Amino acid sequence: MKILVTGSEGMLAQDLISVLGENNEVMPLSKQEMDITQKDAVMKNIKSNAPDIVINCAAYTKVDSAEEEKDRAFQVNGIGVQNLAVACAEMQIPLCHISTDYVFDGRKNKPYTPFDAANPLNIYGESKLAGEKYIQWIMNKFYIVRTCGLYGRGGNNFVMTILKLAKERQAVKVVTDQICSPTSTANLSVGIKKLIESGSFGIYHIADDSGDGISWFDYAREIVSMAGISTEIIPVTSEEFPRPAKRPAYSVLDTGITRLAINYMPEKREVALKKVLSRINL
Numbered sequence: 001m002k003i004l005v006t007g008s009e010g011m012l013a014q015d016l017i018s019v020l021g022e023n024n025e026v027m028p029l030s031k032q033e034m035d036i037t038q039k040d041a042v043m044k045n046i047k048s049n050a051p052d053i054v055i056n057c058a059a060y061t062k063v064d065s066a067e068e069e070k071d072r073a074f075q076v077n078g079i080g081v082q083n084l085a086v087a088c089a090e091m092q093i094p095l096c097h098i099s100t101d102y103v104f105d106g107r108k109n110k111p112y113t114p115f116d117a118a119n120p121l122n123i124y125g126e127s128k129l130a131g132e133k134y135i136q137w138i139m140n141k142f143y144i145v146r147t148c149g150l151y152g153r154g155g156n157n158f159v160m161t162i163l164k165l166a167k168e169r170q171a172v173k174v175v176t177d178q179i180c181s182p183t184s185t186a187n188l189s190v191g192i193k194k195l196i197e198s199g200s201f202g203i204y205h206i207a208d209d210s211g212d213g214i215s216w217f218d219y220a221r222e223i224v225s226m227a228g229i230s231t232e233i234i235p236v237t238s239e240e241f242p243r244p245a246k247r248p249a250y251s252v253l254d255t256g257i258t259r260l261a262i263n264y265m266p267e268k269r270e271v272a273l274k275k276v277l278s279r280i281n282l
């Protein structure tokens with residue numbers, strides 16, 4: 001397949017491009033090469049490259065800054081995705097778009113399925129939901145992939161932040177009252193590849209297997225313990241550790257439908273983490 005990947009310098013895109021490249025022709029486009037908020041540039045690039053599918057890894061991902069930069073978040077995560085959907089629909093090719101667990105409000109206490117109602121708590125989540133809606137209004141052949149707590153070698157993420165802080169400090173405070181399902185970009189890339197080869201269009205959840213979930217606090221303890229660092233991880237509540245954007249208390253993703261549709265079996269979180277840690281310079 002000829003696959004055009006947007007936002008090619010982002011954390012997920014870097015792993016995805018190498019996984020897809022094993023048996024596809026991949027056309028990576030960075031923000032500089034194609035700004036998805038520029039409607040004409042999007043149409044021109046998609047027409048001239050004539051891919052079989054577009055995978056959108058471009059996004060505004062600064063969850064806290066989005067509270068102040070609402071227009072920018074909606075411009076990229078809403079209108080930018082609308083531009084891609086219009087161009088893909090005109091070219092009659094599918095769009096695979098990456099979305100987030102933050103479309104949910106976290107009031108559930110068991111994993112969210114793609115059939116649960118979205119109700120975002122913050123601007124980032126609202127803007128990502130806008131992108132999902134444009135795709136569904138404009139297209140009929142699409143894959144929307146929601147994921148959670150991404151980490152990989154090439155980007156800023158929770159694992160890298162905890163490792164950095166744990167090396168600098170004797171103790172690090174982490175919230176106990178937010179439960180999620182952290183996911184390695186390497187595993188998500190394998191899932192996306194399987195999905196776009198399937199032709200099974202729809203909304204899917206892809207996340208590593210954390211059972212009913214893990215708190216950021218327990219996850220931070222797992223990270224330092226696996227990395228052999230003795231820094232103390234101190235539990236705090238979200239109230240004690242206020243951030244500009246409100247986060248869902250529970251946003252574990254249920255991957256059951258993804259398993260049924262494309263036989264994707266998520267890897268255990270601990271196994272995935274061990275693999276990523278083994279590839280970075282601790």
Ligand SMILES: NC(=O)c1ccc[n+]([C@@H]2O[C@H](COP(=O)([O-])OP(=O)(O)OC[C@H]3O[C@@H](n4cnc5c(N)ncnc54)[C@H](OP(=O)(O)O)[C@@H]3O)[C@@H](O)[C@H]2O)c1
Pocket residue numbers: 006007008009010011012013030031032034035036037056057058059060061076080098099100101128147148149150151155
């Ligand atoms: N990270 C997570 O924990 C997480 C969790 C759930 C879902 N997701 C979703 O997963 C996807 C990938 O996330 P990620 O962590 O890989 O994000 P990332 O590292 O921030 O990558 C996003 C890329 O998009 C680029 N970009 C921003 N605005 C653009 C525009 N107007 N046109 C083209 N490119 C643009 C960014 O460039 P600049 O950096 O130069 O702006 C960056 O290279 C996103 O859709 C995100 O919402 C992420």
